[in-house]
Amino acid sequence: MPFIELSNVSLRYDNGYLAVEGVNLSIAQGEFVALVGPSGCGKSTLLRVISGLRPPSSGQATVHGQVVRGPIAGIGMAFQNPTLMPWRTILQNILLPLEVSARHKQQYRQNPKPYIEAARELMASVGLAGFENAHVWELSGGMQQRASLCRALIHQPEILMLDEPFSALDAFTREELWQAMQVLYMSRKPTVILVTHDLREAVYLSDTIYTMSTRPGKIAYARRVEFPRPRALELTYEDEFAHIVKELREQIGGMRTQISGLKGVGA
Amino acid sequence: MNPRTHDTLIAAGASVGLFVLWELSVRLFKIPPFVLPAPSQAIASLLPVWGVVVGHAWQTLWTTLAGFGIAVVAGVLLGAAVGTSKPLNLALYPILVGFNSVPKAALVPVLVLWFGIGTVPAILTAFLISFFPIVVNVATGLASVPPELREVLRVLGSSRLEAFTRVSIPFSMPYFFASLKVAITLAFVGTVISEIAASQKGIGYLMTSASSQFNVPLVFGGLLLIAIMGIALYAVFAILERRLVGWAYRSQNA
Ligand SMILES: Nc1ncnc2c1ncn2[C@@H]1O[C@H](COP(=O)(O)OP(=O)(O)O)[C@@H](O)[C@H]1O
Ligand SMILES: [Mg+2]
Numbered sequence: 001m002p003f004i005e006l007s008n009v010s011l012r013y014d015n016g017y018l019a020v021e022g023v024n025l026s027i028a029q030g031e032f033v034a035l036v037g038p039s040g041c042g043k044s045t046l047l048r049v050i051s052g053l054r055p056p057s058s059g060q061a062t063v064h065g066q067v068v069r070g071p072i073a074g075i076g077m078a079f080q081n082p083t084l085m086p087w088r089t090i091l092q093n094i095l096l097p098l099e100v101s102a103r104h105k106q107q108y109r110q111n112p113k114p115y116i117e118a119a120r121e122l123m124a125s126v127g128l129a130g131f132e133n134a135h136v137w138e139l140s141g142g143m144q145q146r147a148s149l150c151r152a153l154i155h156q157p158e159i160l161m162l163d164e165p166f167s168a169l170d171a172f173t174r175e176e177l178w179q180a181m182q183v184l185y186m187s188r189k190p191t192v193i194l195v196t197h198d199l200r201e202a203v204y205l206s207d208t209i210y211t212m213s214t215r216p217g218k219i220a221y222a223r224r225v226e227f228p229r230p231r232a233l234e235l236t237y238e239d240e241f242a243h244i245v246k247e248l249r250e251q252i253g254g255m256r257t258q259i260s261g262l263k264g265v266g267a
Numbered sequence: 268m269n270p271r272t273h274d275t276l277i278a279a280g281a282s283v284g285l286f287v288l289w290e291l292s293v294r295l296f297k298i299p300p301f302v303l304p305a306p307s308q309a310i311a312s313l314l315p316v317w318g319v320v321v322g323h324a325w326q327t328l329w330t331t332l333a334g335f336g337i338a339v340v341a342g343v344l345l346g347a348a349v350g351t352s353k354p355l356n357l358a359l360y361p362i363l364v365g366f367n368s369v370p371k372a373a374l375v376p377v378l379v380l381w382f383g384i385g386t387v388p389a390i391l392t393a394f395l396i397s398f399f400p401i402v403v404n405v406a407t408g409l410a411s412v413p414p415e416l417r418e419v420l421r422v423l424g425s426s427r428l429e430a431f432t433r434v435s436i437p438f439s440m441p442y443f444f445a446s447l448k449v450a451i452t453l454a455f456v457g458t459v460i461s462e463i464a465a466s467q468k469g470i471g472y473l474m475t476s477a478s479s480q481f482n483v484p485l486v487f488g489g490l491l492l493i494a495i496m497g498i499a500l501y502a503v504f505a506i507l508e509r510r511l512v513g514w515a516y517r518s519q520n521a
Binding site (some may be wrong): 028048051052053072073074075077079081083085087096097100101102135137151155161210 | 285303377415418419421422423424425429433434437438440512514515517
Protein backbone atom coordinates (compact mmCIF):
# COMPACT_ATOMS: atom_id res chain seq x y z
CA MET A 1 0.00 0.00 0.00
CA PRO A 2 1.41 3.40 -0.91
CA PHE A 3 2.30 5.71 1.94
CA ILE A 4 1.28 8.90 0.17
CA GLU A 5 -1.26 8.77 -2.59
CA LEU A 6 -2.81 11.45 -4.74
CA SER A 7 -5.82 10.32 -6.70
CA ASN A 8 -7.10 12.51 -9.47
CA VAL A 9 -6.18 15.71 -7.61
CA SER A 10 -7.11 19.05 -9.15
CA LEU A 11 -6.76 22.43 -7.51
CA ARG A 12 -8.26 25.67 -8.67
CA TYR A 13 -7.14 28.78 -6.77
CA ASP A 14 -9.65 31.40 -5.61
CA ASN A 15 -8.83 33.58 -8.60
CA GLY A 16 -10.05 30.80 -10.90
CA TYR A 17 -6.62 29.64 -11.99
CA LEU A 18 -6.42 25.86 -12.45
CA ALA A 19 -2.99 25.11 -10.98
CA VAL A 20 -2.97 21.31 -11.15
CA GLU A 21 -5.34 18.87 -12.81
CA GLY A 22 -5.90 15.14 -12.54
CA VAL A 23 -2.70 14.31 -10.69
CA ASN A 24 -2.17 10.70 -9.65
CA LEU A 25 0.87 9.86 -7.61
CA SER A 26 1.93 7.05 -5.29
CA ILE A 27 4.88 7.33 -2.97
CA ALA A 28 6.15 4.46 -0.85
CA GLN A 29 7.25 4.88 2.74
CA GLY A 30 10.89 5.87 2.85
CA GLU A 31 10.98 6.74 -0.83
CA PHE A 32 12.92 9.78 -2.02
CA VAL A 33 10.91 11.48 -4.76
CA ALA A 34 11.78 14.51 -6.86
CA LEU A 35 9.29 16.73 -8.66
CA VAL A 36 10.76 18.68 -11.56
CA GLY A 37 9.13 20.95 -14.08
CA PRO A 38 8.92 24.52 -15.33
CA SER A 39 8.16 27.37 -12.92
CA GLY A 40 4.50 27.71 -12.13
CA CYS A 41 3.58 24.15 -13.08
CA GLY A 42 2.12 23.48 -9.65
CA LYS A 43 4.92 21.75 -7.75
CA SER A 44 4.50 23.82 -4.59
CA THR A 45 0.76 23.49 -4.96
CA LEU A 46 1.07 19.69 -4.85
CA LEU A 47 3.15 19.93 -1.67
CA ARG A 48 0.41 22.06 -0.11
CA VAL A 49 -2.22 19.50 -1.02
CA ILE A 50 -0.24 16.60 0.41
CA SER A 51 0.51 18.47 3.64
CA GLY A 52 -3.12 19.49 4.01
CA LEU A 53 -2.44 23.21 3.86
CA ARG A 54 -4.81 23.47 0.88
CA PRO A 55 -7.75 21.19 0.21
CA PRO A 56 -7.89 19.99 -3.42
CA SER A 57 -10.85 21.20 -5.49
CA SER A 58 -11.46 17.61 -6.54
CA GLY A 59 -9.81 14.27 -5.94
CA GLN A 60 -8.08 13.44 -2.69
CA ALA A 61 -4.78 12.95 -0.96
CA THR A 62 -4.22 10.10 1.48
CA VAL A 63 -1.31 9.73 3.84
CA HIS A 64 -0.88 6.55 5.87
CA GLY A 65 -4.20 5.35 4.46
CA GLN A 66 -6.05 8.36 5.87
CA VAL A 67 -7.65 11.04 3.76
CA VAL A 68 -5.96 14.41 4.31
CA ARG A 69 -8.40 16.96 5.68
CA GLY A 70 -6.39 19.79 7.17
CA PRO A 71 -2.73 20.20 8.02
CA ILE A 72 -1.19 16.85 8.91
CA ALA A 73 1.11 17.13 11.85
CA GLY A 74 4.75 16.22 11.99
CA ILE A 75 5.98 17.18 8.53
CA GLY A 76 9.38 18.77 8.13
CA MET A 77 9.47 21.59 5.60
CA ALA A 78 12.18 23.67 4.02
CA PHE A 79 11.82 26.32 1.35
CA GLN A 80 13.94 28.27 -1.09
CA ASN A 81 14.19 31.03 1.54
CA PRO A 82 15.49 29.97 4.93
CA THR A 83 12.39 31.44 6.70
CA LEU A 84 14.15 31.53 10.06
CA MET A 85 12.79 33.66 12.87
CA PRO A 86 15.15 36.55 13.55
CA TRP A 87 13.94 36.89 17.14
CA ARG A 88 15.41 33.49 17.94
CA THR A 89 19.02 32.31 17.92
CA ILE A 90 20.02 29.63 15.43
CA LEU A 91 19.73 26.85 18.01
CA GLN A 92 16.33 28.14 19.18
CA ASN A 93 15.17 28.20 15.57
CA ILE A 94 16.21 24.61 15.07
CA LEU A 95 14.51 23.51 18.31
CA LEU A 96 11.20 25.12 17.37
CA PRO A 97 9.54 21.94 16.02
CA LEU A 98 10.16 20.23 19.36
CA GLU A 99 8.29 22.98 21.16
CA VAL A 100 5.17 22.60 19.04
CA SER A 101 4.88 19.07 17.68
CA ALA A 102 2.58 16.93 19.80
CA ARG A 103 4.91 13.94 19.58
CA HIS A 104 7.78 15.73 21.32
CA LYS A 105 6.65 18.78 23.18
CA GLN A 106 5.95 17.23 26.56
CA GLN A 107 9.15 15.26 26.71
CA TYR A 108 11.14 18.18 25.41
CA ARG A 109 9.74 20.44 28.10
CA GLN A 110 10.54 17.96 30.85
CA ASN A 111 14.00 17.08 29.67
CA PRO A 112 15.40 19.24 26.88
CA LYS A 113 19.04 18.14 27.27
CA PRO A 114 19.12 15.13 24.92
CA TYR A 115 17.20 17.10 22.31
CA ILE A 116 19.63 19.98 22.48
CA GLU A 117 22.45 17.50 22.15
CA ALA A 118 20.77 16.04 19.06
CA ALA A 119 20.36 19.52 17.61
CA ARG A 120 24.05 20.24 18.12
CA GLU A 121 24.99 17.01 16.38
CA LEU A 122 22.66 17.79 13.50
CA MET A 123 24.17 21.25 13.20
CA ALA A 124 27.67 19.81 13.19
CA SER A 125 26.70 17.36 10.44
CA VAL A 126 25.85 20.25 8.09
CA GLY A 127 28.85 22.37 9.10
CA LEU A 128 27.14 24.69 11.57
CA ALA A 129 29.05 23.70 14.71
CA GLY A 130 29.78 26.73 16.85
CA PHE A 131 26.87 28.82 15.56
CA GLU A 132 24.34 27.66 18.15
CA ASN A 133 23.98 31.06 19.78
CA ALA A 134 24.50 33.15 16.66
CA HIS A 135 21.70 35.38 15.46
CA VAL A 136 20.09 34.82 12.11
CA TRP A 137 21.55 37.97 10.57
CA GLU A 138 25.06 36.89 11.48
CA LEU A 139 24.88 33.91 9.10
CA SER A 140 25.34 33.89 5.33
CA GLY A 141 22.44 32.80 3.13
CA GLY A 142 23.94 29.36 2.68
CA MET A 143 24.40 28.88 6.41
CA GLN A 144 20.85 30.02 7.10
CA GLN A 145 19.66 27.45 4.58
CA ARG A 146 21.59 24.75 6.44
CA ALA A 147 19.90 25.83 9.66
CA SER A 148 16.55 25.68 7.94
CA LEU A 149 17.25 22.08 6.89
CA CYS A 150 18.17 21.23 10.48
CA ARG A 151 14.85 22.69 11.61
CA ALA A 152 13.06 20.51 9.06
CA LEU A 153 14.79 17.40 10.40
CA ILE A 154 15.17 17.85 14.15
CA HIS A 155 11.86 16.21 15.10
CA GLN A 156 12.62 13.18 12.91
CA PRO A 157 9.58 13.70 10.69
CA GLU A 158 8.20 10.79 8.70
CA ILE A 159 7.68 13.14 5.76
CA LEU A 160 10.09 15.76 4.55
CA MET A 161 9.02 18.37 2.02
CA LEU A 162 11.79 20.30 0.40
CA ASP A 163 10.66 23.09 -1.92
CA GLU A 164 13.73 24.13 -3.92
CA PRO A 165 15.84 24.34 -0.76
CA PHE A 166 19.18 24.39 -2.56
CA SER A 167 18.38 26.59 -5.52
CA ALA A 168 19.54 29.90 -4.04
CA LEU A 169 22.96 28.50 -3.10
CA ASP A 170 26.27 28.57 -4.93
CA ALA A 171 27.30 25.39 -6.75
CA PHE A 172 29.85 24.26 -4.14
CA THR A 173 27.56 24.71 -1.18
CA ARG A 174 24.78 23.01 -3.08
CA GLU A 175 26.80 19.86 -3.78
CA GLU A 176 28.01 19.82 -0.21
CA LEU A 177 24.43 19.91 1.03
CA TRP A 178 23.36 17.18 -1.41
CA GLN A 179 25.85 14.94 0.33
CA ALA A 180 24.74 16.03 3.79
CA MET A 181 21.13 15.43 2.73
CA GLN A 182 21.97 11.94 1.51
CA VAL A 183 23.63 11.07 4.82
CA LEU A 184 20.66 12.34 6.80
CA TYR A 185 18.24 10.51 4.54
CA MET A 186 20.10 7.24 4.86
CA SER A 187 20.28 7.42 8.63
CA ARG A 188 16.56 8.01 9.15
CA LYS A 189 14.76 6.99 5.96
CA PRO A 190 12.02 9.59 5.96
CA THR A 191 9.76 9.87 2.96
CA VAL A 192 11.08 12.84 1.02
CA ILE A 193 9.47 14.97 -1.66
CA LEU A 194 12.01 17.30 -3.20
CA VAL A 195 10.99 20.06 -5.60
CA THR A 196 13.87 21.21 -7.75
CA HIS A 197 14.87 22.75 -11.08
CA ASP A 198 18.21 21.04 -11.03
CA LEU A 199 18.08 17.70 -12.86
CA ARG A 200 21.49 16.59 -11.55
CA GLU A 201 20.28 17.23 -8.03
CA ALA A 202 17.13 15.21 -8.70
CA VAL A 203 19.02 12.24 -10.15
CA TYR A 204 21.71 12.32 -7.48
CA LEU A 205 19.27 12.28 -4.56
CA SER A 206 16.11 10.49 -5.65
CA ASP A 207 14.63 7.06 -6.13
CA THR A 208 11.95 8.35 -8.45
CA ILE A 209 11.70 11.52 -10.50
CA TYR A 210 8.45 12.92 -11.79
CA THR A 211 8.45 15.60 -14.44
CA MET A 212 5.47 17.91 -14.63
CA SER A 213 3.97 19.81 -17.55
CA THR A 214 2.24 23.10 -17.14
CA ARG A 215 -1.08 24.89 -17.70
CA PRO A 216 -2.57 23.07 -15.94
CA GLY A 217 0.06 21.15 -14.00
CA LYS A 218 0.11 17.42 -14.68
CA ILE A 219 2.53 14.58 -14.08
CA ALA A 220 4.12 13.99 -17.48
CA TYR A 221 6.78 11.38 -16.93
CA ALA A 222 8.22 9.15 -14.22
CA ARG A 223 11.77 7.83 -14.04
CA ARG A 224 13.25 5.42 -11.51
CA VAL A 225 16.87 5.85 -10.49
CA GLU A 226 18.47 2.66 -9.24
CA PHE A 227 21.98 3.72 -8.22
CA PRO A 228 22.78 2.19 -4.83
CA ARG A 229 23.46 4.50 -1.89
CA PRO A 230 25.66 6.04 -0.72
CA ARG A 231 26.12 7.74 -4.04
CA ALA A 232 29.47 9.45 -4.50
CA LEU A 233 29.52 12.91 -5.99
CA GLU A 234 31.76 11.51 -8.77
CA LEU A 235 28.77 9.49 -9.92
CA THR A 236 27.33 12.68 -11.36
CA TYR A 237 30.12 12.71 -13.97
CA GLU A 238 29.56 9.15 -15.16
CA ASP A 239 27.89 8.25 -18.43
CA GLU A 240 24.98 6.38 -16.95
CA PHE A 241 24.14 9.34 -14.73
CA ALA A 242 24.52 11.82 -17.57
CA HIS A 243 22.27 9.60 -19.63
CA ILE A 244 19.38 9.90 -17.19
CA VAL A 245 19.87 13.65 -16.89
CA LYS A 246 19.77 13.91 -20.67
CA GLU A 247 16.64 11.79 -20.86
CA LEU A 248 14.86 14.04 -18.36
CA ARG A 249 16.20 17.11 -20.11
CA GLU A 250 14.65 15.92 -23.36
CA GLN A 251 11.34 15.24 -21.68
CA ILE A 252 11.15 18.77 -20.37
CA GLY A 253 12.63 20.14 -23.58
CA GLY A 254 9.86 18.36 -25.50
CA MET A 255 7.29 20.13 -23.34
CA ARG A 256 8.99 23.45 -23.94
CA THR A 257 9.03 23.12 -27.75
CA GLN A 258 5.34 22.26 -27.59
CA ILE A 259 4.75 25.46 -25.69
CA SER A 260 6.77 27.64 -28.06
CA GLY A 261 5.13 25.81 -30.99
CA LEU A 262 1.76 26.87 -29.63
CA LYS A 263 2.97 30.43 -29.38
CA GLY A 264 4.05 30.24 -33.04
CA VAL A 265 0.53 29.23 -34.03
CA GLY A 266 -0.93 32.13 -32.14
CA ALA A 267 1.40 34.69 -33.70
CA MET B 268 34.50 56.49 22.28
CA ASN B 269 31.82 53.84 21.92
CA PRO B 270 29.40 54.48 19.07
CA ARG B 271 26.41 54.71 21.43
CA THR B 272 27.90 57.67 23.36
CA HIS B 273 28.93 59.18 20.07
CA ASP B 274 25.33 59.08 18.77
CA THR B 275 23.99 60.51 22.03
CA LEU B 276 26.46 63.38 21.85
CA ILE B 277 25.35 64.27 18.32
CA ALA B 278 21.69 64.26 19.36
CA ALA B 279 22.29 66.31 22.51
CA GLY B 280 24.67 68.66 20.73
CA ALA B 281 22.13 69.49 18.04
CA SER B 282 19.44 70.35 20.62
CA VAL B 283 21.80 72.47 22.69
CA GLY B 284 22.96 74.17 19.50
CA LEU B 285 19.40 75.04 18.55
CA PHE B 286 18.77 76.67 21.93
CA VAL B 287 22.04 78.60 21.78
CA LEU B 288 21.15 79.85 18.30
CA TRP B 289 17.67 80.87 19.49
CA GLU B 290 19.08 82.65 22.56
CA LEU B 291 21.74 84.47 20.56
CA SER B 292 19.34 85.53 17.80
CA VAL B 293 16.89 87.02 20.26
CA ARG B 294 19.66 88.95 22.02
CA LEU B 295 21.47 89.97 18.85
CA PHE B 296 18.39 91.23 16.99
CA LYS B 297 16.83 92.60 20.20
CA ILE B 298 13.56 90.80 19.56
CA PRO B 299 11.07 91.91 22.22
CA PRO B 300 9.91 89.11 24.59
CA PHE B 301 6.22 89.59 23.70
CA VAL B 302 7.11 88.56 20.12
CA LEU B 303 9.66 85.83 20.74
CA PRO B 304 11.16 85.35 24.21
CA ALA B 305 14.62 83.83 24.53
CA PRO B 306 14.69 80.32 25.98
CA SER B 307 16.27 81.71 29.15
CA GLN B 308 13.30 84.08 29.54
CA ALA B 309 10.83 81.25 28.87
CA ILE B 310 12.44 79.10 31.55
CA ALA B 311 12.72 82.02 33.96
CA SER B 312 9.00 82.70 33.57
CA LEU B 313 8.19 79.19 34.85
CA LEU B 314 10.19 79.49 38.07
CA PRO B 315 8.04 81.93 40.10
CA VAL B 316 4.90 79.87 39.42
CA TRP B 317 6.64 76.49 39.59
CA GLY B 318 4.20 74.84 42.01
CA VAL B 319 1.24 75.65 39.77
CA VAL B 320 3.15 74.66 36.63
CA VAL B 321 4.01 71.23 38.02
CA GLY B 322 0.33 70.63 38.79
CA HIS B 323 -0.65 71.51 35.23
CA ALA B 324 2.19 69.43 33.75
CA TRP B 325 1.10 66.43 35.81
CA GLN B 326 -2.48 66.90 34.61
CA THR B 327 -1.33 66.96 30.96
CA LEU B 328 0.94 63.98 31.46
CA TRP B 329 -1.58 61.63 32.98
CA THR B 330 -4.35 62.74 30.63
CA THR B 331 -2.03 61.95 27.72
CA LEU B 332 -1.07 58.58 29.15
CA ALA B 333 -4.72 57.69 29.75
CA GLY B 334 -5.68 58.57 26.18
CA PHE B 335 -2.61 56.78 24.86
CA GLY B 336 -3.41 53.70 26.93
CA ILE B 337 -6.90 53.48 25.46
CA ALA B 338 -5.40 54.05 22.01
CA VAL B 339 -2.99 51.13 22.47
CA VAL B 340 -5.77 48.75 23.48
CA ALA B 341 -8.18 49.90 20.77
CA GLY B 342 -5.43 50.18 18.18
CA VAL B 343 -4.13 46.67 18.78
CA LEU B 344 -7.61 45.14 18.69
CA LEU B 345 -8.67 47.00 15.54
CA GLY B 346 -5.27 46.44 13.93
CA ALA B 347 -5.48 42.71 14.64
CA ALA B 348 -8.98 42.60 13.14
CA VAL B 349 -7.99 44.53 10.02
CA GLY B 350 -4.68 42.70 9.63
CA THR B 351 -6.01 39.16 9.89
CA SER B 352 -9.44 39.25 8.26
CA LYS B 353 -9.98 40.20 4.65
CA PRO B 354 -13.69 41.14 5.07
CA LEU B 355 -12.96 43.26 8.15
CA ASN B 356 -10.10 44.88 6.27
CA LEU B 357 -12.38 45.78 3.38
CA ALA B 358 -15.12 47.00 5.69
CA LEU B 359 -13.10 48.97 8.23
CA TYR B 360 -10.21 50.52 6.31
CA PRO B 361 -12.23 53.18 4.45
CA ILE B 362 -14.01 54.14 7.66
CA LEU B 363 -10.76 54.42 9.56
CA VAL B 364 -9.09 56.48 6.85
CA GLY B 365 -12.09 58.78 6.63
CA PHE B 366 -12.15 59.17 10.36
CA ASN B 367 -8.46 59.90 10.49
CA SER B 368 -8.90 62.68 7.95
CA VAL B 369 -11.24 64.59 10.27
CA PRO B 370 -9.29 67.32 12.12
CA LYS B 371 -9.47 66.32 15.75
CA ALA B 372 -9.60 69.95 16.90
CA ALA B 373 -13.02 70.08 15.26
CA LEU B 374 -14.19 67.23 17.45
CA VAL B 375 -13.35 68.93 20.74
CA PRO B 376 -16.54 71.05 20.83
CA VAL B 377 -18.60 67.91 20.18
CA LEU B 378 -16.84 66.06 22.98
CA VAL B 379 -17.42 69.00 25.30
CA LEU B 380 -21.09 68.95 24.38
CA TRP B 381 -21.27 65.30 25.37
CA PHE B 382 -18.95 65.18 28.37
CA GLY B 383 -18.59 68.76 29.59
CA ILE B 384 -15.29 70.64 29.80
CA GLY B 385 -12.30 69.16 31.62
CA THR B 386 -10.35 65.95 31.57
CA VAL B 387 -12.69 63.58 29.75
CA PRO B 388 -12.67 65.36 26.36
CA ALA B 389 -8.88 65.74 26.67
CA ILE B 390 -8.38 62.02 27.22
CA LEU B 391 -10.70 61.24 24.34
CA THR B 392 -8.96 63.67 22.00
CA ALA B 393 -5.58 62.17 22.90
CA PHE B 394 -7.03 58.74 22.20
CA LEU B 395 -8.69 59.68 18.91
CA ILE B 396 -5.62 61.38 17.51
CA SER B 397 -3.15 58.64 18.44
CA PHE B 398 -4.86 55.33 17.75
CA PHE B 399 -4.76 55.43 13.96
CA PRO B 400 -1.01 54.88 13.49
CA ILE B 401 -1.21 51.93 15.88
CA VAL B 402 -4.03 50.35 13.89
CA VAL B 403 -2.23 50.80 10.60
CA ASN B 404 1.09 49.45 11.84
CA VAL B 405 -0.33 46.48 13.67
CA ALA B 406 -2.41 45.60 10.61
CA THR B 407 0.56 46.01 8.28
CA GLY B 408 2.79 43.91 10.51
CA LEU B 409 0.29 41.07 10.74
CA ALA B 410 -0.39 41.14 7.02
CA SER B 411 3.33 41.03 6.18
CA VAL B 412 4.05 37.75 7.95
CA PRO B 413 5.59 35.44 5.30
CA PRO B 414 3.07 32.63 4.74
CA GLU B 415 5.86 30.02 4.74
CA LEU B 416 6.71 30.91 8.31
CA ARG B 417 3.19 30.07 9.37
CA GLU B 418 3.09 26.96 7.18
CA VAL B 419 6.17 25.55 8.89
CA LEU B 420 4.24 25.66 12.16
CA ARG B 421 0.94 24.45 10.74
CA VAL B 422 2.47 21.25 9.39
CA LEU B 423 4.04 20.63 12.78
CA GLY B 424 0.55 20.40 14.18
CA SER B 425 0.15 23.94 15.50
CA SER B 426 -3.32 25.38 15.69
CA ARG B 427 -3.98 28.68 13.94
CA LEU B 428 -3.86 30.33 17.35
CA GLU B 429 -0.44 28.90 18.16
CA ALA B 430 0.90 29.89 14.74
CA PHE B 431 -0.46 33.37 15.45
CA THR B 432 1.16 33.72 18.87
CA ARG B 433 4.47 32.16 17.88
CA VAL B 434 4.94 33.80 14.50
CA SER B 435 2.54 36.61 13.76
CA ILE B 436 2.81 38.41 17.09
CA PRO B 437 6.61 38.48 17.36
CA PHE B 438 6.88 39.29 13.67
CA SER B 439 4.65 42.35 13.98
CA MET B 440 6.16 43.63 17.24
CA PRO B 441 8.64 45.96 15.50
CA TYR B 442 5.75 47.55 13.59
CA PHE B 443 3.85 47.97 16.85
CA PHE B 444 6.73 49.63 18.65
CA ALA B 445 7.43 51.95 15.76
CA SER B 446 3.82 53.12 15.96
CA LEU B 447 3.99 53.66 19.74
CA LYS B 448 6.69 56.29 19.29
CA VAL B 449 4.51 58.19 16.83
CA ALA B 450 1.35 57.68 18.87
CA ILE B 451 2.72 58.99 22.16
CA THR B 452 3.77 62.30 20.64
CA LEU B 453 0.42 62.61 18.87
CA ALA B 454 -1.37 61.92 22.16
CA PHE B 455 0.31 65.01 23.66
CA VAL B 456 -0.94 67.05 20.74
CA GLY B 457 -4.47 65.77 21.35
CA THR B 458 -4.42 66.55 25.06
CA VAL B 459 -3.09 70.06 24.60
CA ILE B 460 -5.54 70.90 21.79
CA SER B 461 -8.40 69.94 24.06
CA GLU B 462 -6.97 71.73 27.10
CA ILE B 463 -6.55 74.91 25.09
CA ALA B 464 -10.14 74.80 23.92
CA ALA B 465 -11.99 73.46 26.92
CA SER B 466 -10.33 72.93 30.26
CA GLN B 467 -9.22 74.69 33.37
CA LYS B 468 -6.32 72.37 33.98
CA GLY B 469 -3.20 71.30 32.14
CA ILE B 470 -0.40 72.97 30.21
CA GLY B 471 -2.81 73.82 27.39
CA TYR B 472 -4.94 75.82 29.81
CA LEU B 473 -1.81 77.39 31.35
CA MET B 474 -0.80 78.60 27.90
CA THR B 475 -4.21 80.08 27.03
CA SER B 476 -4.42 81.93 30.29
CA ALA B 477 -0.81 83.15 29.99
CA SER B 478 -1.57 84.30 26.48
CA SER B 479 -4.66 86.23 27.59
CA GLN B 480 -2.43 88.08 30.05
CA PHE B 481 0.14 88.75 27.29
CA ASN B 482 2.65 86.67 29.26
CA VAL B 483 4.36 85.37 26.10
CA PRO B 484 7.44 83.96 27.92
CA LEU B 485 5.14 81.75 29.99
CA VAL B 486 3.41 80.54 26.80
CA PHE B 487 6.79 79.48 25.47
CA GLY B 488 7.68 77.99 28.84
CA GLY B 489 4.58 75.80 28.51
CA LEU B 490 5.58 74.80 24.98
CA LEU B 491 9.03 73.81 26.22
CA LEU B 492 7.51 71.68 28.97
CA ILE B 493 5.30 69.84 26.46
CA ALA B 494 8.30 69.24 24.22
CA ILE B 495 10.34 67.91 27.13
CA MET B 496 7.60 65.53 28.24
CA GLY B 497 7.15 64.41 24.65
CA ILE B 498 10.83 63.68 24.22
CA ALA B 499 10.99 61.87 27.55
CA LEU B 500 8.12 59.52 26.70
CA TYR B 501 9.40 59.02 23.18
CA ALA B 502 12.72 58.01 24.73
CA VAL B 503 10.99 55.55 27.06
CA PHE B 504 9.38 53.79 24.10
CA ALA B 505 12.54 53.95 22.01
CA ILE B 506 14.45 52.23 24.83
CA LEU B 507 11.71 49.62 25.27
CA GLU B 508 11.86 49.02 21.53
CA ARG B 509 15.64 48.51 21.60
CA ARG B 510 15.28 46.10 24.49
CA LEU B 511 12.37 44.08 23.18
CA VAL B 512 12.67 44.10 19.41
CA GLY B 513 16.30 45.05 18.87
CA TRP B 514 16.60 42.03 16.55
CA ALA B 515 14.56 43.85 13.94
CA TYR B 516 17.11 46.65 13.67
CA ARG B 517 20.19 44.49 13.75
CA SER B 518 18.82 42.15 11.13
CA GLN B 519 18.26 45.10 8.80
CA ASN B 520 21.75 46.46 9.26
CA ALA B 521 23.33 43.12 8.45
N1 LIG C 1 -2.43 31.52 -3.67
C1 LIG C 1 -2.52 31.49 -5.03
N2 LIG C 1 -3.56 32.10 -5.65
C2 LIG C 1 -3.66 32.09 -6.99
N3 LIG C 1 -2.80 31.48 -7.82
C3 LIG C 1 -1.75 30.85 -7.27
C4 LIG C 1 -1.55 30.83 -5.84
N4 LIG C 1 -0.42 30.13 -5.59
C5 LIG C 1 0.06 29.75 -6.79
N5 LIG C 1 -0.73 30.17 -7.80
C6 LIG C 1 -0.54 29.90 -9.23
O1 LIG C 1 -0.61 28.52 -9.44
C7 LIG C 1 0.40 28.10 -10.34
C8 LIG C 1 1.26 27.05 -9.72
O2 LIG C 1 2.00 27.62 -8.63
P1 LIG C 1 3.10 26.83 -7.82
O3 LIG C 1 2.51 25.58 -7.31
O4 LIG C 1 3.68 27.76 -6.84
O5 LIG C 1 4.16 26.51 -8.97
P2 LIG C 1 5.65 25.98 -8.85
O6 LIG C 1 5.94 25.70 -7.42
O7 LIG C 1 5.69 24.77 -9.71
O8 LIG C 1 6.52 27.05 -9.41
C9 LIG C 1 1.18 29.34 -10.74
O9 LIG C 1 0.74 29.77 -12.01
C10 LIG C 1 0.83 30.34 -9.68
O10 LIG C 1 0.79 31.64 -10.23
MG1 LIG D 1 7.24 26.66 -6.13
